[in-house]
Amino acid sequence: MPIWNNQIETMPRRELKELQLAKLRKLVSYTYDNVPFYRNKLDSMGLSPDSIRKLEDIRLLPFTTKDDLRDNYPFDLFATPMRNVVRIHASSGTTGKATVVGYTRKDLELWSEMMARIHSAGGVTNDDIAQISFGYGLFTGGFGHHYGLEKIGAAVIPASSGNTERQVQIMKDFGTTVLICTPSYALHIADVMAEMGIDPKRDLKLKYGLFGAEPWSESIRREIEKKMCLTATDNYGLSELIGPGVAGECLEKNGMHINEDSFLVEIIDPKSGECLIEGEKGELVITPLDKEALPLLRYRTKDLSIFSTGQCRCGRTTARIMKIMGRTDDMLIIRGVNVFPSQIEEALLEVDGIAPHYQIIVDRQKNIDILEVHVEVTDRLFFDEMKRIVEIETQIIDRLYAIIGIKVKLKLVEPRTIERSTGKAKRVIDKRNVY
């Protein structure tokens, strides 16, 4: 598979670090000169743009958080006058009030370049017909992928999300070869496909699926690949940094290559803020090095992952981040135990007869936290004998107990009864916050 930007993506790491340092120094001056929020912060910490002499000096700089963006809502962190801003997007607001981001013309060009690299890594070429089933709108998913694919020369179908039967019809009629959406929506499309009597092997031309915008496990990957007859890769980004385009997997499917010439990644301990070393799991802190409209220093993503500079067989020299294991703020504390929804998902999907559709409900009754898991059974199991169903229930409860150390209340539900999402799935309902 060709590498989109050979010069950058296979650059010796020492050169790459020099490039990052030069850009970081420029970035610090740029924010100091153009964003009062950063000027005040750096002044109060006794730092100036000259404080950055080597790459590790980034650790002297302050973090930026989602709250900083919210406090400066909507445009106060922009470094350019609105005259130079040509696009505005907002985050999905998964965890509260959305944050607003802006792009100059140069930022949009950068975004297309970052995306084109990720699409190439995921197998896309100018021969492909790519259907984007991410929502087009304030959410960055639709537009971000759109321009990257056009840059590569693929034929883009801006299907947007929703109207799933029509998505399948388009896929069939137009001969879609690449599908772009959230993994949960891909699963839903696959189910609708089956209901419509469409056999992907016989009726469709799908080859690659590039999925992202929410956490998904290896089991979900296998499920999508099997149901849709395609190769699925993961890609990652967030609106505050650019949107999708920060990192994406190559066909080795072993972690997402970071566009490191433009995004400097650190891993920290989310509690202490201390930097961790390669291979340790922690929170990603990312500094976008090239952004004009909304430059940020050390943005705390709240996303948990592992950083690796190990060689990849594809030939790229860029470091990778492993599958996102959740957000620091999706961690549930149940009776004092830390539980990540991703742990529950892995355990559920190991069981035969379970569909990859579930919901986690947390409640508090008489001051005790209750963890309830609703999961759909497959059609086959639904019509199976009761004994088999009870066996599966026990198997799941025991498995979850072994992994998280908590006895869950499990409810097996009928096929197609858990609400489907066309964007980011809402898998956790925490009712405790209401009290």
Ligand code: ADP
């Ligand atoms: P919001 O934070 O409101 O959801 P965005 O729409 O910008 O805003 O989404 C970015 C977030 O989506 C990331 O911080 C991360 O939590 C999640 N995300 C994006 N891509 C992936 C991915 N490939 N795997 C896991 N999570 C992802």
Ligand code: ZN
């Ligand atoms: Zn690779």
